[in-house]
Amino acid sequence: MTALRIVAVNAGLSEPSSTRLLIDRMVGAVTEQMGEGRVEVEIVDLRDLAVDLGQAMTVGFASGRARAALDAVEGADALIVATPVFNASYSGLFKMFFDLVDIDAMAGKPVVIGATGGSPRHSMVLDHALRPLFAYLRAVVLPTGVYAASADWAGADGDTTSLNDRIARAAGELVSLLTPRRGAAVTDVTVDGRQLSSASAVTDGRRQAVEAAGIANFAKLLGTA
Structure with missing residues (x-):
């Protein structure tokens, strides 16, 4: 690895x-x-x-x-x-x-x-x-x-x-x-039109979730949410 x-x-x-x-x-x-x-x-x-x-x-x-x-x-x-x-x-x-x-x-x-x-x-x-x-x-x-x-x-x-x-x-x-999540099977999946392994998809999903949380927090700081 x-x-x-x-x-x-x-x-x-x-x-x-x-x-x-x-x-x-x-x-x-x-x-x-x-x-x-x-x-x-x-x-x-x-x-x-x-x-x-x-x-x-x-x-x-x-x-x-x-x-x-x-x-x-x-x-x-x-x-x-x-x-x-x-x-x-x-x-x-x-x-x-x-x-x-x-x-x-x-x-x-x-x-x-x-x-x-x-x-x-x-x-x-x-x-x-x-x-x-x-x-x-x-x-x-x-x-x-x-x-x-x-x-x-x-x-x-x-x-x-x-x-x-x-x-x-x-x-x-x-x-x-x-x-990636431990024990996750490695299979091909499609995320936003891209071919990824399931391990990569998990990481991609977590990245999107954290990014969304950061955007929401920033909006609160600006007083727009």
Whole structure:
């Protein structure tokens, strides 16, 4: 079986970085649930690409390491992304990177979203900033987003167990979307005029269901539903 390619985009700027820690935890949960040898993961640290991304924005196209990172994201089977919260939204570096991504390459791509911040009050960044961004890119945003406040890591006033639960649930949703139902017979079926195996049809159906849920959620955010 060909391994699925997952690219994780880390927009953390500090070293060490709580955002990178969240990315590592989310990646670990997905690879554990997928099983050994079934997924290949590449992590893109945007802090290392800051100069290249700035140059790409000024000249209108990306080259070098920035181009390689964009190619990895555009060619991935799924994405895991996380950003620190700046002024109630994602970081400028995060926005700069995804401004350069080919929107057509993002269509239908599953994305797990995450964010980090000092206070639990910033958790709405997931629904007010990240979901609309990836909905515009026509990606399939998984229902569970993962926000980690400073207290979640300290294990004092926060709830580390709840953070682990959110990570596991988000990972499970991605794994369910990417893999066919266990024990399903492999037969040819037709979906929207295309010949697919039943396993592919299950994945296609789940993708459509999650995409429909994302569109409905976005409509609520806009106040149109």
